[in-house]
Structure formats: structure tokens, C-alpha cells
Amino acid sequence: MNPALSVIFFTTLSGAGFGLLLWLGLSIALLHANAGAMQSLHALQAWALLLGWVLAVAGLLSSLGHLGKPGRAWRALSQWRTSWLSREGVLALATMLPAVAIGVLLLWVEPGADRAMLLGVSGLLLALLSLATVACTAMIYASLPPIxxxxxxxxxxxxxxxxxxxxxxxxxxxxxxxxxxxxxxxxxxxxxxxxxxxxxxxxxxxxxxxxxxxxxxxxxxxxxxxxxxxxxxxxxxxxxxxxxxxxxxxxxxxxxxxxxxxxxxxxxxxxxxxxxxxxxxxxxxxxxxxxxxxxxxxxxxxxxxxxxxxxxxxxxxxx
Known part of the structure; x- marks a missing residue:
């Protein structure tokens, strides 16, 4: 197959971005009950969240360079029942929800039992959705019998x-x-x-x-x-x-x-x-x-x- 730079950067950057979000989500889920540790990690978590999403979005956007009609890419989201590419797009968007929730909880919600519980749930969801998104990326290619x-x-x-x-x-x-x-x-x-x-x-x-x-x-x-x-x-x-x-x-x-x-x-x-x-x-x-x-x-x-x-x-x- 033609090793186009668009798909190379797509799989590399998005994989690194979602991999970073995966580890970030796991760390938040494991440490959410330790208020002291979480407070000292706020800067790291915020920057990791930002870098992970920048890499993931950059990778996903670079994949548009290999499409004949990039403006129609959004239509692929409707084919999630049969297309791994569509599932990847849907899960990538879904991953944004716990990521935004974590950002809001870290920046604007006072420490407490409710905040700790929400951070734990959001971190676990972020990790699972990031892992599932990368798996869908792999299945885009692994599901093709002619190759x-x-x-x-x-x-x-x-x-x-x-x-x-x-x-x-x-x-x-x-x-x-x-x-x-x-x-x-x-x-x-x-x-x-x-x-x-x-x-x-x-x-x-x-x-x-x-x-x-x-x-x-x-x-x-x-x-x-x-x-x-x-x-x-x-x-x-x-x-x-x-x-x-x-x-x-x-x-x-x-x-x-x-x-x-x-x-x-x-x-x-x-x-x-x-x-x-x-x-x-x-x-x-x-x-x-x-x-x-x-x-x-x-x-x-x-x-x-x-x-x-x-x-x-x-x-x-x-x-």
C-alpha cells in the first residue's frame, strides 16, 4: 500500500495522544481519593490532558489529507454499525466528554468526596475510551481480508x-x-x-x-x-x-x-x-x-x- 504521510502521522500521532490520555486516566482513577497527591499533580494532569488531545486531534485531522473529499468526512460518523473507521470517530468524540469533565473538576471544583468520586469515574472512562479508540484504529486495517x-x-x-x-x-x-x-x-x-x-x-x-x-x-x-x-x-x-x-x-x-x-x-x-x-x-x-x-x-x-x-x-x- 502507498505509505502516505497523512495516514502515517494519523496513526502515530493519534496513537501517542490517546496513549497519553490512557495513562492519564488510569493515574487519575487510581489517585482520585488521595487529595494531597492530586493537588500536587494538577499541573502535570492539565498539561498531559492538553498534549494528549492536541496529538490526538492533530492525528485525526492529518488523516483527512488522504481523502478525496475531506469536507465529507463527517458523514462517516453515521456508519458506526458496520465501519471501524466510523466507530473510531465516534469513540474519539466520546473520549472528549470525560476529558472535559476532568478539566472542569480539576480547575473549578473544590476538593471533596463528590469531586474525588467524579474524578475516579471520569479517569476510568477516559482510559477505557482511549484504549477502545486505538483498538478501532487497528481494526480499520485488521478487518481487510484482501490485504x-x-x-x-x-x-x-x-x-x-x-x-x-x-x-x-x-x-x-x-x-x-x-x-x-x-x-x-x-x-x-x-x-x-x-x-x-x-x-x-x-x-x-x-x-x-x-x-x-x-x-x-x-x-x-x-x-x-x-x-x-x-x-x-x-x-x-x-x-x-x-x-x-x-x-x-x-x-x-x-x-x-x-x-x-x-x-x-x-x-x-x-x-x-x-x-x-x-x-x-x-x-x-x-x-x-x-x-x-x-x-x-x-x-x-x-x-x-x-x-x-x-x-x-x-x-x-x-x-
Whole structure:
């Protein structure tokens, strides 16, 4: 498939944004009864809420760049019964409700038992809706039988893991600026390194799976002659058309391998290097946490480019 920048930024930015909102919602749900801790975390929670929504909205808006008629995108919201894209849009809008509720409760409601209960419920809803939105994003692609690479069972778990990894890296980076975390920086960097390793292992299992997976159709089936051996005598078109441009993107295996190792280095070696240097006392902890966050986002972009570039539509058998 054509690895358009619009869909790459859509899945990367929205995943990071909803991942950040997921961790924020969980933290609020777990700490809502501790008034003292909540008071000291107000600035962090407000900035995390803002950054999460900026990234999520930026990602969703960037997806419009791949539409022929962006002005009609709102109509997709009515197809939630059958479309994962529509469900994603509906859930993304629904996520705004607990996010706004949390903002109002933190800024304008006095601490008390009722406020604590509402914060706990809103935080849990924010986490669940954010997780569900990312799952719908993954299912947009995992629900397409004509693209075998996207039907792999690891597509959904990997999308969720990337959202959790990038969201947690951003949350830790914000904590480095807004809270005194010098003593906890190594623990945070270690957590990101371990989670990055888990994501990389899952991704390599996915790559191994799609590399060894046979194509579930033949050229004969593509032209209406199933069970027969068919070879290409002449190309059906002398020029590119929409299908060959959007669904027949080719990336050389050696280039794909290099990009796979680059993504792995950014997701695993980047956080590990930051952890090592922070443990040696080289540089401020804040700098290494932000370095880790940007390394994770860069690795996500590389991985997402490969996710689209290496997916081939079965219609290419005809061409």
C-alpha cells in the first residue's frame, strides 16, 4: 500500500495522544481519593490532558489529507454499525466528554468526596475510551481480508502496545519538567526500555509472520480462472492508475530490513542508551527522558511506514 504521510502521522500521532490520555486516566482513577497527591499533580494532569488531545486531534485531522473529499468526512460518523473507521470517530468524540469533565473538576471544583468520586469515574472512562479508540484504529486495517499482512493476529496488540509505549514516554517526559523526578528518572527510563523491548519483540514476530505467510490467492483466481496456472503475457495498463499507485507500492527487501533494524534501534537501543547515560550521571534526567520520548515517536513513524509499505493488496495479482 502507498505509505502516505497523512495516514502515517494519523496513526502515530493519534496513537501517542490517546496513549497519553490512557495513562492519564488510569493515574487519575487510581489517585482520585488521595487529595494531597492530586493537588500536587494538577499541573502535570492539565498539561498531559492538553498534549494528549492536541496529538490526538492533530492525528485525526492529518488523516483527512488522504481523502478525496475531506469536507465529507463527517458523514462517516453515521456508519458506526458496520465501519471501524466510523466507530473510531465516534469513540474519539466520546473520549472528549470525560476529558472535559476532568478539566472542569480539576480547575473549578473544590476538593471533596463528590469531586474525588467524579474524578475516579471520569479517569476510568477516559482510559477505557482511549484504549477502545486505538483498538478501532487497528481494526480499520485488521478487518481487510484482501490485504493479508494486515490480517495478522498481532496487528491489534501491536497498535495497542505502541500507543501505550509512546503515551507513557510522553507522560514521563512531562513529569521530568513539571515534577522533581531526578531520583526516579532511571526507573522511568528502565520502564520505557523494557516496554520498548516488548514492543520490538511483538513487531519482529509480526514481521516474521508476514514474511513466511503464503499469498492466500493465485493469479488464476485473480482473473477468474481458479485452479489454473496463469502467467502474465502483457501488462493490463501502460500507465499507472489509482490501483497501481495506491495498492501496489514496492519496497526492496534490503531496504525494508534496514528500516526494521532502524525502528528497533530507536525503540530499544535509544531508551537503553538514555538509561545507561543517566545511570552514569551524564547529562540531566529531563534531557534523557525527552530524548527517549522523541526516539520512541521516531521509531513509531518508521514502523508505521513499513506497516503500510509492505502491505500488498491481492488486486496486485492481476497487475
Amino acid at each position: 493479508p499482512a494486515w490480517r495478522h493476529p498481532l496487528v491489534l496488540p501491536v497498535y495497542l502496545l505502541f500507543a501505550m509505549l509512546s503515551g507513557l514516554a510522553l507522560l514521563f517526559a512531562l513529569m521530568a519538567v513539571l515534577l522533581p523526578v531526578a531520583g526516579d528518572a532511571r526507573m522511568m527510563l528502565g520502564t520505557i526500555a523494557v516496554l520498548g523491548l516488548l514492543v520490538a519483540v511483538a513487531k519482529w514476530l509480526y514481521w516474521r509472520g508476514i514474511d513466511g505467510e503464503p499469498v492466500p490467492a493465485t493469479r488464476g483466481a485473480a482473473v477468474g480462472l481458479p485452479g489454473r496456472e496463469v502467467s502474465v503475457f502483457e501488462r493490463p495498463h501502460t500507465e499507472q492508475n489509482y490501483i497501481t499507485r495506491e495498492m501496489a507500492f514496492v519496497v526492496a527487501r534490503r531496504h525494508a530490513d534496514r528500516l526494521r533494524w532502524l525502528a528497533t534501534a530507536l525503540l530499544v537501543a535509544g531508551p537503553a542508551l538514555a538509561l545507561l547515560l543517566a545511570s552514569l550521571g551524564i547529562g540531566p534526567a529531563t534531557a534523557w527522558l525527552w530524548f527517549t520520548a522523541f526516539a520512541v515517536l521516531a521509531g513509531s513513524v518508521v514502523e508505521r511506514w513499513l506497516f503500510f509499505a509492505q502491505a500488498r493488496h491481492l488486486v496486485t495479482l492481476y497487475y
